Amino acid sequence: MDLRSYTDQYIAAFREDARALGLEQVEENPRATDECNLQAMADMVGALDRQGHTYRSDGSVYFKISTLPEYGRLARLDHEGMKSGARVDADSYAKEDARDFVLWKATKPGEPTWDFGAGPGRPGWHLECSAMALRLLGPPPIDIHAGGIDLVFPHHENEIAQSEGATGHPFSRFWVHVEHLFVDEQKMSKSLGNTYTIPDIVARGHRPSAVRYLLLSAHYRKSLNFTWVSLGQAEEALRRLTDFLSRLDAVSRPGARPDIAARIDAARTAFAAAMRDDLNTAAALGAIFELVRALNSAIDAGEMGTGDVPAIRDAFDRFDDVLGVLAVRRAEEQMPPIPVEEIERLIEDRHAARRRRDFAAADRVRDDLAARGVLLEDSAAGTKWKRK
């Protein structure tokens, strides 16, 4: 299998998972080994050469950190402390300074090699990000650079050094770093092997919408410990939201209530304030649940009219424009485990049984459907079904 086919598999899997989670499709999936990108990297090395930021050693090109006084600002590095760090001397490469990093690695026997002007070899581990980001999103500065907190140093620091050293302009206006995702108290990482894929989660009987909810339930700058228990709790919380929305269908009184409009307004204000506060999604969800309780209460008290419903739906649509979790859930509901016609036929059968007060038969229908992943709920307005 050639390199391209190999990596295609992962790109396809990523796209599929992203779709399941309701992520917007990305415009670009740049590959470091595409010619246009290798050329951009070689050009960046050339620019760094001209600015005096590089040196060569054993056929590799290195970035000379002493030429960039700003180096380390993002990670708030203490240069003196770094020099006396315990592990730098483990490095076997021919660098002038322990902090220097490789831009372009010399060819090694048996490894792929390219030459676009920086000499025969392959890209260093940071160069591709700077070169591809500026090629696709430039000119600098780009607006936002995101990533995991573990990448602040050295990866992002080195991206800054390369980009700013080559262009003379700031690299990114904003840096957004997310804390780690843990699995059973351990950092989730490929090298530890403690990763779950979206297909793994689905195979366990959970839904991607629950994963999305779980990720929204904590602030992005706090680590989140994934457990199957918390995923189940996320599932239940999300269900409360969707159950509420489906209750709206049964509202039949005419008219609208000003106090309901006021409630909606207060929730929208609180939601927006929470999001404006460094994307506090957990607090934003809190505002939604407070609204749900107030509105459920109003429904029970017969104090909601059909005239209120559009405004409520609109508010939830606006919330979900931001959170994008209800849309994922709706897409999942489009694909019930049993054909909709069959569910509706069985509901009719059950109604017939209930009318003749054959509750055993009626319960049997409900239990059978439940065993197949569909739950029934009776109310004055009729019987609703939903996925388990």
Next chain:
RNA sequence: GGCGCCGUCGCCAAGUGGUAAGGCAGAGGUCUGCAAAACCUCCACCCCCGGUUCAAAUCCGGGCGGCGCCUCCA
């Protein structure tokens, strides 16, 4: 050793000076053929010890506990 993060109810999780949001689970009740859903009621002196302040989960100091980065995995 250097830099940084975290410790809030059984579980998840907001709250960074004014007396503890929200969700899940649980208990009791209302409704229901039964369920489910929903509603009502109940359920936290915020890891510990000092300090500052009229007032501290929030600020300061010191502990204890957990974690991340300081590796050519990107």
